[in-house]
């Protein structure tokens with residue numbers, strides 16, 4: 001009777017369920033009973049959204065009548081089986097309404113676990129798109145895993161700007177990251193956040209700070225990055241470009257935060273204890289987000305597993321921070337006001353006051369620096385890694401970048417600046433600014449592979465999103481930045497294509513709304529390092545592309561790693577070769 005009808009997957013389960021009941025009835029009922037029961041379940045399955053409860057109730061009545069004629073153990077087994085089938089079908093039917101099957105006790109966790117096995121970000125994007133931009137994840141009963149996941153730009157604007165004060169980072173986040181981040185800018189809310197933001201913001205926009213960042217980057221690219229890459233060319237060896245870039249930005253951000261160069265990008269790529277400890281501490285902190293709070297707290301008390309690793313690595317980070325703070329204090333004490341030239345974050349905060357007008361305590365100074373390192377450590381390098389991977393697949397984009405660089409260099413007016421040897425070219429800050437197509441190509445890479453793929457907030461008071469989603473006090477809200485880059489409703493039908501041109505109007509780079517392109521966050525908590533990050537990425541990318549062709553090693557697997565930052569899980573193995581076709585793009589001085 002079912003074979004003549006075509007079913008979608010949900011109906012297939014319905015059919016299965018009815019067949020099962022038919023089979024059980026056949027043991028106990030007359031054939032006429034069997035026929036009426038089965039056909040009623042079939043017709044209601046097509047017409048009524050309440051099919052399952054009605055059908056089950058009806059069938060169960062007949063079913064229980066039949067029980068009197070059955071041996072007790074068979075009866076029990078059948079009840080259990082019927083119940084299980086009901087639960088399975090009911091839970092699977094939730095997929096259509098709620099995005100994922102919602103099971104008793106474990107909620108949507110099984111689907112999440114399955115989703116985590118593959119490309120987690122693609123999986124979550126599929127679920128969100130099916131739910132038109134907002135999806136409510138139901139975790140296991142009695143856990144704190146329930147949350148609202150959204151990628152609707154209207155909700156993002158509401159969350160990050162309109163009702164900013166109702167969506168803090170929250171206690172859950174702070175308690176989870178406190179051991180590593182303390183009260184630094186990343187995890188703080190309210191006054192503590194505001195004070196740090198104000199001081200840091202003034203500093204980030206000062207000429208002194210700009211000079212520090214451009215000088216330190218120039219030094220690192222020319223005396224560390226390029227020699228390391230040149231070595232790999234000479235030895236004809238592949239190199240993990242992601243690892244090299246991570247070292248570059250780690251050294252760079254430590255110079256900005258602490259005013260100290262840890263030397264990760266020295267020849268031979270040494271392992272630096274502070275860098276290793278920082279990496280380990282971040283990874284162990286992330287583990288807390290996927291471990292029930294009671295469990296990680298117990299592990300912390302017992303000092304075992306990832307919690308032991310966290311404690312050990314934080315001790316190493318603290319040792320480094322304390323030593324830098326102590327040395328800087330001594331150094332500043334010996335200098336006169338006029339000599340105080342340093343403009344790193346640590347020195348600036350040492351000269352500022354907290355919200356009560358007192359100097360910042362050493363512990364807060366440590367927290368501030370550690371937070372800045374975390375913020376600027378790997379976001380740019382990871383973005384650059386995806387950018388080089390995309391270039392490899394889009395040689396026409398690479399051609400356009402080189403044409404732009406060539407134009408900029410040939411526009412040099414000053415005779416002594418004219419390029420005689422491309423290997424000696426050092427881009428000037430105003431030239432980097434003019435690289436509009438490169439900025440578009442990097443933004444497009446960030447749109448498809450945002451360095452921070454998901455971010456989160458907590459609801460302070462009951463609220464409602466512009467799309468109608470009801471938010472109860474204490475709910476966790478996750479905004480899926482990765483998904484936003486892949487939504488047709490935001491970017492159009494070609495949203496999955498790498499097209500830097502979408503950022504250009506009459507050849508000039510045009511920024512997008514922060515609630516549509518949220519790679520740098522938006523509203524009052526917009527990334528403080530955004531301008532510097534663009535400068536850093538453009539300077540490093542242009543300096544590499546001018547000298548080398550970057551080819552991803554054939555067969556090298558490229559897939560995102562599940563972490564707070566979107567690293568490539570297996571790094572980016574590339575083979576570099578000298579750009580011997582430079583004459584195509586660059587006209588040298590005669």
Ligand code: HEM
Nearest residue numbers: 185375376379380383451452519520521525527528529533
């Ligand atoms: C491609 C590069 C970068 C991207 C995509 C990026 C992205 C972001 C995002 C998404 C946030 C919000 C995080 C949150 O509130 O949970 C953020 C905050 C922040 N970023 Fe960046 N960032 C980049 C580079 C940098 C750099 C190089 C620095 C510093 C040198 C920096 C400093 C900060 C700071 C201090 C905050 C905290 C702002 C606040 O909470 O008020 N970022 N960034």
